Amino acid sequence: MFNVTNSDVNVVFSYFGSSPTTGLTNEQVDQRLKESGYNEFNEDKTETILSRILDQLKNPLVLLLLGSAIISVFIGEYENAFSIIAERMRDTEDAKTPLQMKMDFLGRQLSLISFGIIALILVIGLIQKRPWLEMFTVAVSLAVAAIPEGLPINGKEECYCEKDAMLESLGCIDTLCLDKTGTITLNKMTATKIFLPSNKSVINAEDTKLDESTRRLLLIANLCNNAYFVKDEVLGNATESALLRLCLQVGLEDERINYDKVDEIPFSSETKFMAVKCAHKISKEEMYYVKGSFATIIQRCPHLDEDMKKEYYFQYQILCSQGLRVLAFGFGPSINFLEFSGFIASLDPPRPNAAKTINKLQKIGVRVVMITGDSKETAESIARSVGIQFSGLNCSVSGSELEAMPEHMLVNQAPHISVIYRATPKNKMEFIKALQSKGHVVGMSGDGVNDSPALKVADIGISMGESGTDVSREAAKIILVKDDLSCFLDGIEEGKSIYHNVRGFLRFQLSTSIAALMLISVSTLFGFPSPLNATQILWINIIMDGPPAQSLGVEPVDPQVFKEPPRNRDAAILTFALLKRIFLSSFIILLGSLFIFISELKDGKVTSRDTTMTFTTFVMFGMFNVISCRSETKSITKLGIFTNIPLLLSIVGSLLAQLVVIYVPFFQRIFLTEPIYIWDILKIVFLSSSLLLIEEFIKAIRRSRSNQNYVLISPI
Structure with missing residues (x-):
């Protein structure tokens, strides 16, 4: 079968005999429909009204993915991220809480x-x-x-439960996996530092001068960006919004009005970069503008020698060690032949009560694990700033390292891991399953579409009520009405009292x-x-x-009860x-x-x-x-x-x-x-x-x- 997902847009149009302006003819659409059927997922068996009532009226999920595209629909395929998430959601059964199982047995x-x-x-x-x-x-x-x-x-009132019995299970959670962005941090990014290869030093964003190198860097940040202005507000992804605000702050107009977007490769946790191919409206010159992780961009810049790479990496590590999220930028005629333009570091500050709450959680015996897509240095810096305990060596691992571990090694190593960086949705699921196989009761927080499989597989999936997507709220068993980390502590106390x-x-x-x-x-x-x-x-x-x-x-329960360690789920x-x-x-x-x-x-x-x-x-x-x-x-x-x-x-x-x-x-x-x-x-x-x-x-x-x-x- 022709691989639509990984092919160039022009190759796809050519293969199907279509064009971005006219699309398919009615006859071609009818023919495709006969050959492939409707573009839809396989549905489970229809539930009766009685079974829905007994199953507490579970609603079907409407799955949404972040991204944009010019779409010409040819055939419904199953090998894509959308269907993979749907499949994982469908294959994951809702587990009964430990207390429910004990009460059923009793x-x-x-x-x-x-x-x-x-x-x-x-x-x-x-x-x-x-x-x-x-x-x-x-x-x-x-x-x-x-x-x-x-x-x-x-x-x-801070917690809404899909099933009220789920709240009790918070009292026996011994490991709480926290998604960094939006849970530990505010998810309010501000671009604070800039590094330019020409200067070979880091400068504060507010001190930026619009010389040629800076203009080039900010042009890439502007073009490779899907955030947009609505009156005085910037709407969109937190990272992209921070980049757009930086452009406005230094006096750069939105350059996207001067370019036509020819192609776009959306960011994903697997590729770790986003690229757009743009053509200038006057000169018609086409160029790729790319942003992504430092390692991903650097390896696509063949003109850099090893000494330059080491120097840039040193500057990159300095910024990451300050808890900043660092994005590298480049441009060129091909995404594999780029000229390095520098990097921009953004700050997403921890929530005011994050350190205090995490300290309390750890005091009552709940181990906190931070999961993030950031780099190792950034992840470890933020984890230490909020007091997450590191238990010995190898307590910080990357998603790729996690994936490469044999199953028995992952199961043995999982209870000692405190930080997972560069994590993918699959990494989160596998880590949670490894902990569960060792008898741990695991809570998982998340607010995005890609968190939903992990929320589903965790003993207690917890979604943010204010910033969480509809999909994450549907997958979670508990929804925090307030996006406040202290609500976790309230929920655990309530679970113990129950x-x-x-x-x-x-x-x-x-x-x-x-x-x-x-x-x-x-x-x-x-x-x-x-x-x-x-x-x-x-x-x-x-x-x-x-x-x-x-x-x-x-x-009302004695406050001393709240200080007790998590109980054994098998007790x-x-x-x-x-x-x-x-x-x-x-x-x-x-x-x-x-x-x-x-x-x-x-x-x-x-x-x-x-x-x-x-x-x-x-x-x-x-x-x-x-x-x-x-x-x-x-x-x-x-x-x-x-x-x-x-x-x-x-x-x-x-x-x-x-x-x-x-x-x-x-x-x-x-x-x-x-x-x-x-x-x-x-x-x-x-x-x-x-x-x-x-x-x-x-x-x-x-x-x-x-x-x-x-x-x-x-x-x-």
Whole structure:
């Protein structure tokens, strides 16, 4: 197949029998359409409306590439950058977060255990010749109540999540890959230094005089440029805008009005240069004007001897070591036969809070890696200026070095790399995959089209909301509303708080569910009548899975939690210590509820008073339990009553609802309850508060042990 992408424009027109003025005839277009079909990508299978809803309404992506061209469409090919990015995006599946995977696994385990116990209760009840309908309804009610529902995860207003659960994963990120431009820096370029071969020295841009050498250099910067003026503003790529502003600053008019652009080779991270072929409107002289990386331009200047190259490289290194982005310029009759014209260095300053935020990230155990298309010297200078830690030798590698590494070497080297310079989109993807293969949880920031495959493959892809392209925002799982590096820190803190609140939620839900299962199981095994009927069990489920449980998700977390290192993604959410607390709470609820039930069951027959007392006791235990689950270590006296208003309101609302169920005749008929006396309520409150008192005692012991350990390891 004829390679359109790498061929000269005139060769392409000749091959297809077309011209830049008339294009293809209608007959030729119809013929091409028959031969090649429409110029479109293969589409995935169409999703049904239901699957879209279940998959949270994922939108198709509209992919855009930066560049310009005079286009005559002949055939839709797949071997181009556009289709490669689309293919990588399509082939990359959205991964579940570590917490989602753990919760899914836990849900399956709980379901199997719960249904096994419920089936056993049902069989024992039938063997004891209990009414099968009663046993069946109780079993179904237990099945509904035994499995905890999900905890809503809400992010701070600085972060927007495609899926809210993704925010939690920020808490276990141990490596954060930051795209330099626009994330670490402001992406506001200013041309500050100029080097001219004739002067053999660097001069400040504001001191530039328009001699012949300077005019030639700035002419190339002007012609090889797609930024443009709109009133007093310059619109376009940040680097090109800086070059255009420099031309205006030194008094050079926009020379593009005096030239016709014959051809253009857009800049790419692979070629590392941009070239335009222009013809002067009066003299008709055609010439190539080229800008790009120092190495790329120098190797296209055959007239330079080795001493000159070394001298220019020395000046180039000096500028790069100051954190400046340096572009070299040349012109000539061919892109491979250029005359070196000098270079221009531009400054893209770091964000004001970049160093402070990166320092905080590294203090809490998050390794920061900077990825950029800049040179090694520029990249390392900026990385050091914002405090990125360098861990030994070979911690700064180029994209080409990364690509040349064997897979096993890349996997072993990746955890020690702090800076990747001259990086391509493919380099970013391979680096992230190498880290993931070593068990690291990787976050990736980006704002451009070419970042989208890496954003997709990262555990957490993060896009800038203000400067990010639509494609990067679609590929990312989290969008920062503000283009502010400190938002990363906010998100990580929020992720950690979510995880701790999920543990509190699970502790409350599981202790309640286990207590309900144990209460019915023990009653059935020992031949007691059922202490709760089916509607009461369902009511308990509504209360426990309702506002009290959900409000644990917004519990303010101890600031000490934010200083903890990233947790291991494989660490169990239900630790042995947490399970002990869960079973202790369940056992206390079981003993208290059985005590009330047996003490009320005097004649061996279950009355509505017996079940009402047991029912209310169980609910009251739940209210004290949810208060206890607010923190694993902090006392309720330290937490305060009004620090979680939603929880306070939900407890009050649940208690009022319980009173309605007990005292309103309509609900008495539904739940088979009857009014109880005030001293009955006081008795229940006194008994159920024992759970909170025991938990407070356990927390005090844990705090005491923690303080002793701190004293032991503290330096004298």
